Amino acid sequence: MQDQPTPGEMLKTVAEFLRGTWSEEAQAHIAYQVRVAANVLDLVARELAIAPPENSLEAGRLRAILGRDGSLAELNAAFAEALDRGTLSILSPEVRDHLWATTLAKLSIDQPTYSGYRAALADRDGPANP
Amino acid sequence: MNTLMNDEVGIAGGLRKLVATIVPGAAVEGLQRLSGGATQETWRFEAVSAAGSTPMILRRAPSGDIEARLISAARDRDVPVPHVRHVLTPSDGLGSGFIMDFVEGETLGGRIVKSNTFAVARETLSRRCGEILAKVHSIDPAQFPALRSSAPSELLQYWEDQYRSTHWPRPVFVCAFRWLRQTCPPPPARPCVVHGDFRNGNLIIGPDGIRAVLDWELAHIGDPMEDIGWLCVNSWRFGRMDKVVGGFGDLADLIAGYQAGGASIRIESCKWWEVFGTLRWGVMCATMTRVFRTTDPTVERAAIARRASETEIDLLRLLAA
Numbered sequence: 001m002q003d004q005p006t007p008g009e010m011l012k013t014v015a016e017f018l019r020g021t022w023s024e025e026a027q028a029h030i031a032y033q034v035r036v037a038a039n040v041l042d043l044v045a046r047e048l049a050i051a052p053p054e055n056s057l058e059a060g061r062l063r064a065i066l067g068r069d070g071s072l073a074e075l076n077a078a079f080a081e082a083l084d085r086g087t088l089s090i091l092s093p094e095v096r097d098h099l100w101a102t103t104l105a106k107l108s109i110d111q112p113t114y115s116g117y118r119a120a121l122a123d124r125d126g127p128a129n130p
Numbered sequence: 131m132n133t134l135m136n137d138e139v140g141i142a143g144g145l146r147k148l149v150a151t152i153v154p155g156a157a158v159e160g161l162q163r164l165s166g167g168a169t170q171e172t173w174r175f176e177a178v179s180a181a182g183s184t185p186m187i188l189r190r191a192p193s194g195d196i197e198a199r200l201i202s203a204a205r206d207r208d209v210p211v212p213h214v215r216h217v218l219t220p221s222d223g224l225g226s227g228f229i230m231d232f233v234e235g236e237t238l239g240g241r242i243v244k245s246n247t248f249a250v251a252r253e254t255l256s257r258r259c260g261e262i263l264a265k266v267h268s269i270d271p272a273q274f275p276a277l278r279s280s281a282p283s284e285l286l287q288y289w290e291d292q293y294r295s296t297h298w299p300r301p302v303f304v305c306a307f308r309w310l311r312q313t314c315p316p317p318p319a320r321p322c323v324v325h326g327d328f329r330n331g332n333l334i335i336g337p338d339g340i341r342a343v344l345d346w347e348l349a350h351i352g353d354p355m356e357d358i359g360w361l362c363v364n365s366w367r368f369g370r371m372d373k374v375v376g377g378f379g380d381l382a383d384l385i386a387g388y389q390a391g392g393a394s395i396r397i398e399s400c401k402w403w404e405v406f407g408t409l410r411w412g413v414m415c416a417t418m419t420r421v422f423r424t425t426d427p428t429v430e431r432a433a434i435a436r437r438a439s440e441t442e443i444d445l446l447r448l449l450a451a
Contacts, residue, residue, distance in 0.1 A: 003439060004298060004419040005432045013422075017429050037429045043436060073299070080299035083308065090305040096450045099302055103446055106439040115369045116443040 001058065001072045001102075002051045002109060007044040014040055046109045054105040061098045138163070141173060144224040145188065152215050152229065153177040153184060170347065174232060185232035187212065194218065194227035196276055197346045200323070201230070203273060207265040210342050233342040235334035239368040242335050243377035251339045256379020258340050259328075259361060260387025266343075267322040267354040267393065274323060279351035281317035286310050286406065293413045296420065302442040303416075306409045309449055315399045318353040325349055328357045329366040330376035355396055358384065359403020364444045365411055365437075405448050412441030 005013075014037045055072055062075040065088065070078065082088040088095055100120075107117040138161060145158045156179035164172040170191035177184045191197060198217045205211050212230040242248055271277070280288070290307050293300070326348030334342040360366075361384075367377030375384050381400070388395050418435035422428070 001299075003436055005422055005435055009422075010429075010432050013427055013429055013432055016427075033429060036433050040429050040433055043433075076299040076301065080301045080304045083301055083304045086308070090309075090450050099305070099450065100446055103302060103439065103442045107443050110436045110439045114440045114443070115367065115371045116364050116440060116447060119371055120443060120447065 001055065001076050002047055003106060007047050010040050010044055043110060046112070050105065050109050054102075058098075058102050058105070061101070065094055065098060141188070141224065144222060145175065148216065148222055148224070148229070149175075149177045149186070153179050153181075155179050156184070159183075185234075186215065187230050187232050188224070188227065189230065190218075190225050190227035191347055192226055193347060194225075196274065197349075198228035198230075200269075200274065200346045200349050203269050203323075204266060204343070204346075207268060209262055209265045210340055212342050212344075233334045235336045235341045237331060237334055237344070239330040239366060239377065242330055242333075243368045243370045243373065247337055248335060248378075251335060251337055252378045254339060254383075255335070256375040256381075256383040257387035257390075259333075259375060259379070260384040261390060262340065262343060262387075263325075263328065263354070263357050263361075263384075264388045264391045264393040266325050266328070266357070268391075269323040271321055271323050271351045274349075274351070277323070277349060277351050279321060282315050282353055282356075282402075282406075283311075283317075285352070285356075286314060289406075289410055289413050292417055296413075296416050298416065298419075300412075300416065300438070300442070302445050303409060303412060306405060306445045306449060310402065310406055310409070313402055315353065315355075315396075315402060318355075321351050322354045323349060324352045324354060324356050326357070327360070329361050329363070330368065330378065331366060333376075353399075353403075355399050355403045356406070358388075358395070358397075359400055359405075360407040360410075362400070362404045363407040363411055364447075365408070365440060401448070405445065408441050408444045408448065412438050412445070415441065 017033065017037055059072045059075060062079055063069055066075060066078055066082070068078065079088070083090070083095075090096055090099065104117070104120060107114060111117065142158060142161050145161070149156050149158050156177040159176045159178050161173060161175040164174050170189070173188040173190075175186055175188065177186050189197070195217055198214045201211045201214050205213070212233050214228050214230045216229040218224050218227045218229075236242055236248070243252070271279075286307070293303055293307070325343070325346065327345045328343065332343070332345040333340050334344060361376055362374050362381070364371060367373060370377035373379055374381050385395060385397055415434055415438035418431055422431040422435055
């Protein structure tokens with residue numbers, strides 16, 4: 001399940017920012033904020049491309065683990081509750097593989113250059129690959 | 131609603147009278163807001179007199195007087211900190227806070243871990259962090275009765291409540307909370323003044339090493355290992371995952387520096403505090419969505435909120451590799 005704020009919220013905020021007028025005092029920070037705004041647009045573009053197929057894979061895995069149906073938000077709430085109660089455990093391979101797959105998909109949207117993500121991909125590909 | 135001089139004109143007016151007493155006859159020039167949120171602000175300015183121009187910092191925060199006393203206590207213990215020139219009083223009309231010297235140097239973590247400028251300094255940074263933290267942790271907590279004192283289990287409960295207040299299920303966070311509850315260390319035998327935000331990004335670094343430790347507003351009384359675990363959180367390694375301490379050094383050097391002053395350290399709890407610190411940063415990011423939707427609907431706030439997932443992958447590496 002992809003994170004918050006939603007793409008719609010972020011696009012609205014970037015648009016308002018780009019339309020804004022800035023005081024002289026604020027000018028020094030504008031270059032930085034423009035870079036952040038561009039990064040947010042990149043993130044939204046990645047979410048539009050990656051989230052639909054990844055979210056259905058995630059829901060399919062959760063249905064198998066939980067043995068029930070529901071929206072992705074409902075499945076995640078039930079999954080979190082089972083983990084909290086201890087009826088499901090991160091030590092079970094099925095749960096662990098699901099958490100990794102879901103989190104790798106989130107990072108491929110939120111921050112594909114993050115060190116922890118790059119290292120996890122390198123581990124998966126094996127040490128032979130760069 | 132706080133209408134107390136949030137504008138530049140009001141600040142400049144209040145500072146003019148004050149600075150002339152700190153640096154005799156000095157005028158205030160180049161007033162510029164550096165950063166801050168709803169409750170705290172940092173301003174830079176120049177105190178210009180016949181003797182020359184001195185860069186200074188005005189910090190305004192609700193607990194600014196305690197922060198100033200902590201910085202002074204740290205300075206007494208040879209911790210590198212900015213010199214506090216004046217603690218604001220009600221008659222200054224600038225609210226709560228203090229004025230300190232501006233310390234020149236680099237605070238951007240990415241540059242500190244990568245730039246050649248700091249290549250020599252990086253070799254000793256980790257040991258130096260250990261030495262400095264041992265000094266911070268030797269400050270007498272009895273001097274600061276107003277600081278909150280918490281056992282590890284209470285800190286954990288606080289952050290779990292914060293997570294639950296987001297009403298957004300995060301299975302990885304739930305696993306981490308459960309692991310932390312099951313392996314929670316007891317209250318520290320010797321509760322210390324904990325800096326609370328000692329990390330790459332809050333240290334002013336020069337080619338000569340650490341020039342100042344900043345951002346004391348999260349200081350509290352607790353387990354000294356909290357500061358060490360927080361310094362090791364991967365988000366503060368700025369891409370250099372192999373350098374566990376702040377992206378610039380090794381844990382063995384930090385321990386050696388810490389123990390050099392005779393302080394003992396329960397390093398076996400380091401992983402617990404690294405997991406706790408990672409989760410704490412993750413929950414801080416997750417709660418940014420609420421701030422974004424209420425008081426601060428900016429692109430920066432949205433971008434930080436979407437950094438919660440970086441802590442999820444770090445928690446999986448720590449707990450389910």
